[in-house]
Amino acid sequence: MRVVMAVLLLLAVTACGLRPASSFVPPVEPGSIRPIPALEGTTVRVTSKEFTEQLVLGKIAVLALTAAGADVIDQTNVQGSVNARASLTRGDADLMWEYTGTGWVTYLGQSKPIPDPTQQYDAVRDLDLRENGIVWLPPAPLNNSYTIGVTRATAEKYGLKTMSDMTKIPVGQRTYCVDHETFGRDDGFLGMLKGYGLQYGKDVPAGNVKRVSVGVLYNSVASGQCAMAMVTTTDGRVKALDLVLLEDDRHFFPQYNAAVTMRRQLADAHPEIAKLFAPISAKLTDDVIRELNAKVDVDGGVPVLVARDWLRSQGFVK
The missing domain is CATH 3.40.190.10 (Periplasmic binding protein-like II)
Known part of the structure; x- marks a missing residue:
């Protein structure tokens, strides 16, 4: 719990834009x-x-x-x-x-x-x-590929192992957190939905998608603000927050x-x-x-x- 709280605090700081000078x-x-x-x-x-x-x-x-x-x-x-x-x-x-x-x-x-x-x-x-x-x-x-990340509790509740399993979550609870840049890319969120046979606006209502900065993305899914998040497989916060990564079983990415x-x-x-x-x-x-x-x-x-x-x-x- 201490590790998780430390990560959440750090992410809150990062979200405020505090970064070391690049030079x-x-x-x-x-x-x-x-x-x-x-x-x-x-x-x-x-x-x-x-x-x-x-x-x-x-x-x-x-x-x-x-x-x-x-x-x-x-x-x-x-x-x-x-x-x-x-x-x-x-x-x-x-x-x-x-x-x-x-x-x-x-x-x-x-x-x-x-x-x-x-x-x-x-x-x-x-x-x-x-x-x-x-x-x-x-x-x-x-x-550094993309995938869908969920909490361990969400994975166990709905029996999630692959990205095709996203449909096991009822539409009303089928919520996503996505960073701003990734949302509209062909190899990003909207492209992924299409690749997995999900129609944006119907199978995934627009109101079910929360666009956030990368700095708060992992915190958002870990804290339950969304059921799923589009994350990257090499991010260090995956292990720290005990997120489960779903298998890209259709090899979309x-x-x-x-x-x-x-x-x-x-x-x-x-x-x-x-x-x-x-x-x-x-x-x-x-x-x-x-x-x-x-x-x-x-x-x-x-x-x-x-x-x-x-x-x-x-x-x-x-």
Whole structure:
């Protein structure tokens, strides 16, 4: 109970918009990441979206590039996927972590996800380079996918195991909490309802859907403000709040493996960046990123310090 109360308090603070300054970067010394002479004097502008996992990944990129000798400009913490991505395609930023499914569906407008993670990566890598000049480095194992999360009590009450089981909840009690951005995306809430044969406005009345910020989403379902919430599988609050994740038995959601993306000009000029991130990406599994996310959202850690401590623990920096 103490853990849950601490999480709820932290989420209330986060919902008020209190976040550490994005420009703060602690000093690091090279570890297994050695200074790369070709990066000396090279300016790299790193961006990210505003949610916890993206902040942690963005700070990992900032610190790794700094340790390698680049002149890094920290532009992390951009509101919204589309805005962060646009900064890259416009040339206002050079590098960011992105997710294969988001790239494929949201940015490249593809309606059919590819279930195999390798084939999904290959497809988004090739099309994004051809159409937008964006280079995708090999992805991390972590797959930050969506699913429906419920409390353990709700799962037991209605016998919920898969997302198809959502229909076991009577229409009147079939309530959802959804974050603002995810609500209308093709790979988001409305798309998911359609994929599971549910009509918005009928099977799921509009009044049954509460749109909230990501900061209060998990608190909302845990506290009973809605029966179900559209959550991400690698969020650290899932375990802290003892939420049950329903299986995507119709395989609606794409693979969302995280990968470093960058402008072709930077990739061509500095191929050594791919070698820099390869061992880092390889260590970022679902369990690892879930733990790092929890250090921020549950324990109250600062994303850049969480990123630095992890890089230190793996010997990448000192």
